[in-house]
Amino acid sequence: xxxxxxxxxxxxxxxxxxxxxxxxWVASGLFFTLYPIEQIRSENLIHKVSPRALDIAAIGSLExxxxxxxxxxxxxxxxxxxxxxxxxxxxxxxxxxxxDAASMKALSPVDAQTATRIARGHVTxxxxxxxxxxxEAETPEYRGALPAWRLQFREGGLAVYVAVNTGAVxxxxxxxxxxxxxxxxxxxxxxxxxxxxxxxxxxxxxALTLISTIAGIVLLPFRxxxxxxxxxxx
Numbered sequence: 001x002x003x004x005x006x007x008x009x010x011x012x013x014x015x016x017x018x019x020x021x022x023x024x025w026v027a028s029g030l031f032f033t034l035y036p037i038e039q040i041r042s043e044n045l046i047h048k049v050s051p052r053a054l055d056i057a058a059i060g061s062l063e064x065x066x067x068x069x070x071x072x073x074x075x076x077x078x079x080x081x082x083x084x085x086x087x088x089x090x091x092x093x094x095x096x097x098x099x100d101a102a103s104m105k106a107l108s109p110v111d112a113q114t115a116t117r118i119a120r121g122h123v124t125x126x127x128x129x130x131x132x133x134x135x136e137a138e139t140p141e142y143r144g145a146l147p148a149w150r151l152q153f154r155e156g157g158l159a160v161y162v163a164v165n166t167g168a169v170x171x172x173x174x175x176x177x178x179x180x181x182x183x184x185x186x187x188x189x190x191x192x193x194x195x196x197x198x199x200x201x202x203x204x205x206x207a208l209t210l211i212s213t214i215a216g217i218v219l220l221p222f223r224x225x226x227x228x229x230x231x232x233x234x
Contacts, residue, residue, distance in 0.1 A: 015216075018209050021189070028183035040180045042158060042172040045123045052080040059085070060104040067091045081167070082121045083107070083114075088166050095165040110167045115149035119160040122169045125153050135161070140194065141178065144170035 015022075038044060065073055065087070073089035078101060080086075085101040098108040110118070112132045119129065129151040136147050145163040148170060152159050157175035162168070181194055188197035189205065 015212050018205055018212065021205050022209060024183075024186040028187040031180070031183050032187075035176065035180070040177050042123070042156075042174050042177065045125065045158065045172070047122055047124050049082075054078055054080060055085060059087075059101050062104075064104045065089060065099060067094055067097060069094065082118070083167075086167070088168070097165060098167045108167060109147075109164045110149070110162065112149060114167065115162040115164075116151060118162050118167055118169065119149075119151040123153075123158065123160060123172070125155050125158060127154055129153050129160075134164070141173050141181075142171055 059078065062076070065076075067073070067089075071091055071093070074092050075090040077088040078085065079088065086107065087099045087101050087104075088096060089099060090096045096108075097106060098110070099106055107114075112134070116129060116132060131150075131152045133150045133152070134147060135142060135150050138146070141159070142148070142150070142161055144161060145166065145168070147164040149162045149164060150159055151162065157178070159171075159173045160169060161171040161173070163170050185191050185194040188194075189202040190196045190199060
């Protein structure tokens with residue numbers, strides 16, 4: 001078998017084998033270039049707030065801060081939020097907790113009403129959420145801190161997630177993000193977790209695509225030579 005015939009055979013059958021995935025790569029890659037990642041993450045909808053300095057003098061006695069089992073925290077983070085100055089405390093065992101920085105009163109677990117107020121203050125969406133759901137397990141859409149409140153808005157299919165234990169906004173998911181995530185899963189060929197792009201299937205497919213491309217390049221001079229001969233014969 002000549003080099004040209006062998007290259008043609010390799011190029012044709014490998015192209016048939018990986019052609020659909022190549023189409024997914026090109027189409028999803030084009031989509032990724034059309035939308036900035038900030039828009040995918042709905043960062044353009046975050047309500048802009050002016051930085052506020054911490055009032056250290058207003059912080060209460062940290063000695064009184066304990067978890068449900070009476071154990072002191074191992075890590076503290078002081079933050080300024082819409083609800084005022086708060087402290088996020090982490091403990092050696094058990095979930096983190098949210099405290100009012102002045103009174104040291106526990107503010108968590110955050111209830112649905114508080115989560116709604118936090119979510120509406122986080123984004124520029126004016127309407128109230130159409131549903132508020134407590135999430136206890138990871139989903140294809142959300143793999144953040146659990147448990148969490150999922151607040152669904154009508155505009156753009158936007159969903160805002162608020163952690164029950166810390167009151168922090170942990171994710172924003174829109175219809176655009178969901179489309180992006182679906183195309184990303186097709187792009188990296190991880191249709192279950194949408195995260196792993198080092199698995200054997202994509203490595204094998206990429207290698208076959210490379211071989212098919214090389215075979216096509218090898219064929220190129222033979223095709224050009226054949227066409228020139230045909231033109232001369234005509």
